[in-house]
Every structure is written in C-alpha cells, then in structure tokens.
Amino acid sequence: MMEEWDELFSDAEHGELTEKQKKIIQAAIEMFAEKGYSATSTNEIARKAGVAEGTIFRHYKTKKDLLVAIVTPVMRRLVAPFIIKDINKVLDKKHETFEGFLRAMIDNRKKFIEKHWPIIKILLQEIPFHPELKEMFITYVAPEPLEKAKRLITDFQKRGQIIDAPPLSIMRLAMSCVAGYLAAGQLVSAQKWDDEKELEETIQFILRGVGYVPKKTI
Amino acid sequence: MMEEWDELFSDAEHGELTEKQKKIIQAAIEMFAEKGYSATSTNEIARKAGVAEGTIFRHYKTKKDLLVAIVTPVMRRLVAPFIIKDINKVLDKKHETFEGFLRAMIDNRKKFIEKHWPIIKILLQEIPFHPELKEMFITYVAPEPLEKAKRLITDFQKRGQIIDAPPLSIMRLAMSCVAGYLAAGQLVSAQKWDDEKELEETIQFILRGVGYVPKKTI
DNA sequence: AATGAAAGTGAGCAATCACTCACTTTTTTG
DNA sequence: CAAAAAAGTGAGTGATTGCTCACTTTCATT
DSSP states (O other), X not given: OOOSGGGGGSSTTTOOOOHHHHHHHHHXXXXXXXXXXXXXXXXXXXXXXXSOHHHHHHHOSSHHHHHHHHHHHHXXXXXXXXXXXXXXXXXXXXXXXXXXXXXXXXXXXXXXHHHTHHHHHHHHHHGGGOHXXXXXXXXXXXXXXXXXXXXXXXHHHHTTSSOOSOHHHHHHHHHHHHHHHHHHHHHSOGGGOOHHHHHHHHHHHHHXXXXXXXXXXX | OOOSGGGGGSXXXXXXXXXXXXXXXXXXXXXXXXXXXXXXXHHHHXXXXXXXXXHHHHHOSSHHHHHHHHHHHHHHHHHHHHHHHHHIIIIIOOOOXXXXXXXXXXXXXXXXXXXXHHHHHHHHHHGGGOHHHHHHHHHHHTTHHHHHHHHHHHXXXXXXXXXXXXXXXXXXXXXXXXXXXXXXXXXXXXXXXXXXXXXXXXXXXXXXHTTOOSOOOO
C-alpha cells in the first residue's frame, strides 16, 4: 500500500509532512471514501492512523479542515492538464487531428482519476454539502481552463474537423460520455466489462457526435 | 410547498399514512437532501416535522429504515417507464423513428427527475455507502428493463435507423449525455444556461453518435 | 359508551461526537 | 549542548447521537 501520492500534499504551500501526518491523511482518505465524511469519526481516523486523536487537531483545526486539505490539491491537479495540454497543443502542434487530441486527453485524465480515485470519490460526495468546496471548484475550473479548452475546440472547428456546435456544449457532451464510460466501468462487474472495447465504442460515438472528419486533405 | 408526492409513499405496501407520518417523510427528504443522511440527526427531523422524536421510531425501527423507505419507491418508479414505454412501443408502434422515441423518453424521464429531485439526490449520495441500496438498485434495474431496452435498440438497428454498435453501449452513451445535460443544468448559473438549446444540441449529438438515419424510405 | 389497538409523546439512556489542554517527547536552532 | 520550538499524547469536556420505554391520546369497532 506504499504509494507515492503523498507528494500531492507536500507541495509548496504545505511544506514537508511528518510520518504521522502522512498516516493521518492516508487513513482519512480511506475512511472518508469508505463511509463518507460525516459518518467517519476523528477517533476512527486516529486509530487507523496509529496516532493520538489530539495529533489530528494539532495539524488541522477542525475535521472540515482535514477534508479541505485532502481534496484541494486533487481538485487543482484535475483541471491543470487542460492548460498544459493546451500549451503543447497550440505551440507544438503535436496533435494534428481532433481524434488524436481526444485520445491523448482521455488517456491522460483516465490515469489520473484511477490513481486518485478515493479522493475524487470524496470530492464528488462532499461538494454538494460544502459551499467552500463548490466555490473552490469553480475557482479552479473557470474561467481560464474553460476559456482555453473553448479556444482549442474552436481551432478544430476552423480546421473543419468537427461540427460547428457551441464549444462548451461539445465539451460537456464529450466529457459526459467519458464520465459515463468511467462510471459504468466502476459499476458493472469486471467479468462483463470489456474495457478496451467500451473505450473504443465511446471514442467513436464522440467522434460521430462531433461530426469528425478524419483528415484535412489540403 | 404542498405537493402531491406523498402518493409515492402511500402505495400498496405502506397503506395510508397519517398526517404526522407525511410530515416526517417530507422533513427527512428536505434535511437529507440539504445536509446528507449522516449529517442529519433524528432530532432535527422531528423538530422540522413538528413531531416528537419517539414518533419517528414508532414507524421506522432505525434511522436507516427511514432512508430506505424514502428511497425505495423512487428507485422503482425511475426505471418502470422503460418497461411501460417498451410495451406501448412494441405493441402500439407509436414511435416510428428512433428520434421520436429518444425525445419522448428524455422528456418523460426529465420531468420525473425534476419532480423528485431531492430524493434522487439522496439516492445518488447514499448508494455508495449502503450495500442494501445498491443491491436494491441492481434488482430493480436488471435484468428485465435492461433486456427490454436492449431489444428496443436492436429493433431500431434492424430497421436500419441506427448504427450496429452493442445495444448496451448505445444505451450507456445516450444516458451519459442526458445525465450530463441534466447535471450541467443544475451546475451552471441559470442566466448562462439556455435549456432548450442545450437539450437540442444534446439530442443532435446523440443522433449523430448513433448514426441516425432520419426515415426508412421503403 | 366501552374497549382494545394504534398513534403519539418526551424524559432519559449509554454511547459517541468533535475538540481542548496540560503535559511529555522529539527536533531544530543559536 | 542548552534552550526554544514543534510534534505528539490521552484523559477529559460538554454537547449530541440514535434509540427506548412507560405513559397518554386518538381512533375504529362493536
């Protein structure tokens, strides 16, 4: 179970973490993902982390502070690659086709989501109940990343590769399909789920949906 | 705030409900939707319902029993129309085109979801934490409704209206798009969201995605 | 009008909750 | 190496939790 996700929490704003602090965060992630935030007691977290309950409150003033500390860095990293990919995109012109871009983006985000799935589950569960989280989410998502993704899609539209629908609608629909694909993968029993086939089906569906024209024959 | 959703809970299995029982369920729905199941105390529910706390436990043995009582009938009704529509469909042959069927189905389910949104929110929130709910959901959804929906889609495929992808994949992708459309409508500020336009965009995206051929010209 | 069942009550229960604080241990620093 | 700072502890806090139970009120049936 020794993973390297603890780098997530030891970035600039937090500084280095002690062993006990890492254990607390790890235990909290596991418990929150399993039972939910409200149903998990600080006592349980302390016991699972092998730490005194007081230690938790030494580092996090309240239980909610602990939640925010867990969820914030993931939220930031979830949307960041949209910007990074955009820069590589516009400057390096690596992906000539929309299909190539779509495949790269799905692959990239899918791996991130799989790696940090417990935290993302917590994030999705708790957002409706904590206005601060919702505001934080909106801050990180809008408006820059959305603007850049918008420009990206507009670019593909100008190159005649995809249909002339509103860029934000296209983004929403493509993301819906990918989210549905990931959710179904979690829900359906593993034996009945052919992941590669479903992924390919999803990509083709999106490509038809955006009216993809394979290559621009100049 | 006087609605008629209380019929949901006074069906065959429950019998008639007293005024206080209705108040309890109504208060519980509001609180669960607002704060979540775990974060809501039975004390709060009782106060909001204008009822003694003991009254709650007279009718529901535990707090979880109350949750299950709220969520079960909605779960059943959420998937039932798939069967009903199917019967009308296969027998009455009302919808000649896939597009007509899609529009009718979206309209029907959208209205149901909007009407019972608080309960559905509770359902989505709590399913991950209560195995009984998940099992109940699977029981109601699979296998009959899924099988029937599958046959419906196969039928449209045979008529050459839509592409020959796996029916379950098609279902998943179409439902993802609709779910994303509904979720976005909840998330985006009302002034920026043109509902009718986004719905139309969603439908067209699905139709292109399934390779819809408008009418079968015999 | 009498009677038994069902509905409703609220004080009270042990358990648990998030959190505090006086204290000890470890680490950092001049 | 001594002193200060930071990390860690766990018994203890009052408040709150889900739930019980002896009791009263309401209702349906004869």
